[in-house]
Amino acid sequence: MLFDKFQTMANFQAELAARHVKPFGAVTEEILSATEGVVQGRRVILAGTNNYLGLSYDPRCIKAAQDAAARWGTGTTGSRLANGSFAEHQALETEIAQFYGVDHAIVFSTGYAATMGMCSTLAGPGDTILLDADSHASIYAGVKLSGADIIRYKHNDPDDLAKRLRRLGERASQTLIIAEGIYSMLGDVAPLRDIAAVKREYGGYLFVDEAHSMGVLGETGRGAAQAAGVEADVDFVAGTFSKSLGAIGGFCVSRHAELEAIRFCISAYIFTASSAPSIIASTRAALRIIVAEPQLRRQLWDNANRLYDGLKALGLPVGPTASPVVAVEMADRSATIDCWNALMQAGVYVNLVILPASPSTNFLLRNSVSAAHSSAQIDTIIAAYAGLVSAGLITPTNKVN
Amino acid sequence: MTDYQEYLNFLISALASQNKKQLVLSENTALVADIGLSSLEVMEFIEKIEDHFDISIPLNILPDVNTIGDLARKVRDLNL
Numbered sequence: 001m002l003f004d005k006f007q008t009m010a011n012f013q014a015e016l017a018a019r020h021v022k023p024f025g026a027v028t029e030e031i032l033s034a035t036e037g038v039v040q041g042r043r044v045i046l047a048g049t050n051n052y053l054g055l056s057y058d059p060r061c062i063k064a065a066q067d068a069a070a071r072w073g074t075g076t077t078g079s080r081l082a083n084g085s086f087a088e089h090q091a092l093e094t095e096i097a098q099f100y101g102v103d104h105a106i107v108f109s110t111g112y113a114a115t116m117g118m119c120s121t122l123a124g125p126g127d128t129i130l131l132d133a134d135s136h137a138s139i140y141a142g143v144k145l146s147g148a149d150i151i152r153y154k155h156n157d158p159d160d161l162a163k164r165l166r167r168l169g170e171r172a173s174q175t176l177i178i179a180e181g182i183y184s185m186l187g188d189v190a191p192l193r194d195i196a197a198v199k200r201e202y203g204g205y206l207f208v209d210e211a212h213s214m215g216v217l218g219e220t221g222r223g224a225a226q227a228a229g230v231e232a233d234v235d236f237v238a239g240t241f242s243k244s245l246g247a248i249g250g251f252c253v254s255r256h257a258e259l260e261a262i263r264f265c266i267s268a269y270i271f272t273a274s275s276a277p278s279i280i281a282s283t284r285a286a287l288r289i290i291v292a293e294p295q296l297r298r299q300l301w302d303n304a305n306r307l308y309d310g311l312k313a314l315g316l317p318v319g320p321t322a323s324p325v326v327a328v329e330m331a332d333r334s335a336t337i338d339c340w341n342a343l344m345q346a347g348v349y350v351n352l353v354i355l356p357a358s359p360s361t362n363f364l365l366r367n368s369v370s371a372a373h374s375s376a377q378i379d380t381i382i383a384a385y386a387g388l389v390s391a392g393l394i395t396p397t398n399k400v401n
Numbered sequence: 402m403t404d405y406q407e408y409l410n411f412l413i414s415a416l417a418s419q420n421k422k423q424l425v426l427s428e429n430t431a432l433v434a435d436i437g438l439s440s441l442e443v444m445e446f447i448e449k450i451e452d453h454f455d456i457s458i459p460l461n462i463l464p465d466v467n468t469i470g471d472l473a474r475k476v477r478d479l480n481l
Contacts, residue, residue, distance in 0.1 A: 128459075149459035164457045361441065 021341045023352035033057055034246075034372040039349050045377050047367045048351035052216050052324050053296045054372025055289060056246035061282040065247075068281030076274045080107075081264070084274030092280050095287055096251050100222055100237060104259040106252050108268065109275050111240025112138040114250025115209050117268030118238055120145035122207065123176040130164055131178040132156065132190070134359040136209065139178055148176070155183075155359065158194035165202035173203030181213030181224030185359055185366060187325025189217070192225050196233035205235040215244025216324055221290045221297060241279070245286040249275045300324055300371040303378050307369055310382035314389055315396025327353070328365040328385070330394065336363035339393050346384035408473040415449050416469070428470030450476060 016022060022040060030038035034054035035046050055061055068088060076084035089107055097105035108114040119142025123129045127148040131139060134155040143150045154160040165172040177199055179190045192208065199206050210223030218226030221244075225234045235256060241249035252259070263269060290296070301324075308322035317329045330336040333354065340352040343365070353364035367381065388394045413426045419442055420426060424435060432438050438446065447458050450472075456479050466472045 144461070148461075150461050151457045151459050167455060167457050 016337070019337065019341075021337060021344075023337065023340050026349070031057070035370055035374075035377055037349070040344070042344060042347065044344065044347050044349040045373075045380055046349050047369070047373075047381050048349055049370070050212070050243040050368050051246060051370050051372070052212075052244040052300055052368070053246070053286075053290065054370045055244070055286040057372070058246065058286065058289065060289065061246060061285045064285035065278035065282040069276075069278040072277035074278070075276045078273055079270055080274045081270050086274075086277055086280070088277045088280040088284070089274055092284050092287075093251075095284060097253055099220075099287060099291065100253045101231075102253050102255045104254050104257060106259065106263050106266075106269060107275070107280070108250040108252070109272050110248060111211055111238075111242055111250035113268040113272065114238045114240065114252055115139050115211070116142040116145075117266040118207065118236060118252050118262075119143050119176075119178065120268070121262060121266045122146075122205070122236070123148035128168060128171055128175040129178065130161060130175055130204070132180065132183075134183055134185075135178060135180065136184060136211070137356065139180075139209065143178075156188060156191055158191055158198050161195060162198045162202065165198065165204065168202075175204040176207055177204045178207045178209070181208060181210040181217060182323060182325065183359070184212050184325065185353055185357060185364060186319050186327050186329075187212075187323030188319055188321070189213070189224055189227075189323065192228040192230050192234075196225075196228070196230035199233055206233055207236040207238065208234050209238045211238070211240040211250075212243060212325065214239040215290050216297065216300065221294070241283045241286075244290065245283050247279045247283045247286065249279060249283060296371045300369060303371065303373045303375075304369045306375065306378045307367060307381060310378070311367075311385055314382070314386055316385060316389075316394065317397070324369045326367045326369065328367075328394075329360075329362045330365070331362055333363055335393065336365065339365055339388050342388055342391065342393055343384050346387055348381050348384040405473055405477050408477050409470060411453065412450065412469050412473050412476075415453070416446065419446060426469060428468060428473065430469050431467050432469065432472070434467070454480060456480060 026039050028037050028039050034051055034057040037044060037046050072086060076086060078084035093105040093107050097103060108117060115138040119139050123146050125147040129143045129148045129150050130153055131143060132155055133152045151164055153164050168175060179195055182189050208225050213223040215221045217224050225231045236252055236254045238252045241247045304324045305322045308318060308326050311318050311326060318326055343350055351366040353366050358364050389396050409428055416426055419438060420436060424430060432443060451458055462475050466475060
């Protein structure tokens, strides 16, 4: 009885095994560069790693990590509130706050812990949270723990947000509004200019998760809020070190001094060990590179546009606008698995996405682009998709198959 | 003030288009176990109720809702 609820998943995994495909937890046996590796015995272009700026393999970041490991050891073995706050952690908090032009920052051990921790703590019983319906699982996990009233607004729909704030009446000004910069699965950008305007009209506190937009959007890479010119309306920005910064970890920054008290109330911060110093050091190095080398963002967007335009020209159902995340939506699970497998055979690793990660009942072939991809690699990815069309695995209708 | 029966009547009428099994709906009819609503259909139904009564139904009250009657009581309480 206890295990009955896992049977559907067990059956799905058995189906995948019978078809000799392993899209979930595919083992990378070797990393050759930021954009190439050996996955399940096959040399592939990595087109599903969120390594937007290619910094996971930057020699400066690697050297910083090596030096920190030699100096500080391999781990802190403790919580930030106990023995786990090294000078490296404190320095990164200062630097990430400076990067965002605010005074307060918290560094977490993972991006999941950052968003889950903040969302579970900022609002509590008696408060209200309004979150985008397509929010990341870490946000849903956090708000569920908060004890607050949880209300969803339609994905990227400021009018629906406004309607729901109006319905709250006087409670609107005490509401936590949650949006993301770039949504991770389809790559669409939140209409933060309009969301910020709604917030100004009704009140509330705006929390933006820039996990997939930090280093990607904005004049200096601060994300979607900077790109929309509404940073002054954002109360809390969360993000991750595991994407554009090429490491692992998360953060929250704020202009509110109360963040320093909030820090001591977040279970996901208190009851877990802090990041290894090597990770913090490579993150600091990557942050310096983001500041010093804005051309990385231009290269990323050149590649994103190249892939998006290429897949769209093939007639594949991609999103409405180009983005470093380019997802091909399909309705049939079996066909999507066949496509994923064929892409692997063609030397391209992408993400296969199913519920609950997919924001709808559709299945996704999710591509993420890197500044480190060469034009030739992008063209190889496009050619692999053209192979799916030629093989009749996907119909080029510009609509979900 | 709308009373429980009025909320119940609206919920039953709003479910007509999703009542594929043509069940005779009552306050004891379970939304998922009896009618067979998917999670997406539940959310569509909730939105219909929200717009009709101009309210927002918090997600966190839904785990306690099994039947149409359960939901009618929750909606009534939100409007008190």
